[in-house]
Amino acid sequence: MALTSKPLTAATWPAFARLVEKHHGIFGGCWCISFHLEPGENKRMAGQYRELKEARVREGRAHAALVFEGRDAVGWCQFGPTAELPNIRSKKEYEKGQRTLPDWRITCFFVDRERRGGGIASRALREALGYIAAAGGGTVEAYPEDYSDKRTSNSFLCSGTLGMFEKAGFQKARKIAMRRWVVVRQVPPRGSGRAAN
Secondary structure, eight states: OOEEEEEOSTTTHHHHHHHHHHTTTSTTTTTTOGGGOOTTOOOOOHHHHHHHHHHHHHTTOOEEEEEEETTEEEEEEEEEEGGGOOOOTTHHHHHHTOOSOOSEEEEEEEEOTTSTTSSHHHHHHHHHHHHHHHTTOEEEEEOOBOOTTSOOOGGGOTTOBHHHHHHTTOEEEEEOSSSBEEEEEEEOOTTSSSOOO
16 A cells, blocks of 8 residues: 655544554653653653643644555654754753754654564655645754664664665764764755755
8 A cells, every 4th residue: 555644733643643552652651752841841651641742733833744554654753843842862962062953853753563664764754854845944953873883673763863864865963972963954945946855
């Protein structure tokens, strides 16, 4: 069945929630909320995270490119304006070299365990860049892991791989942890004559 994409909205929330529930809340009941939270906000129960995430989605304060196979969501790429996603990994090291904040952040991916290794994360990234272009484009940052010299579980790489981002046109800016990089790309607004993906 062909893959399609839709943004995370109140209309697609049920499909998103079914995928999260299938994986028992993902990452210990995170519900893909931790990057939204300020320090001190992340000591809650999984049910509370679900409520927080759903409220943000319904208010238009949580964004993701969902990849669908038929009616079922099989993966996503979370993105949003920087103010919407203040909590990133290795933040202390990140802030040491920070000059200006990006317009957008891409913070995490999730793919159904039955569909991993099939290019769904790459598809979700392309779709997220398209949604960013449609919203006016700008500077986009992400924080992928470089495991090119070592095998690791796909479920561990929730920030995406360095190679995937480089194939999508991102450039390495600086290293903020042993395997974590800040990567950057300029995305032109849709209609500017240049493709976002």
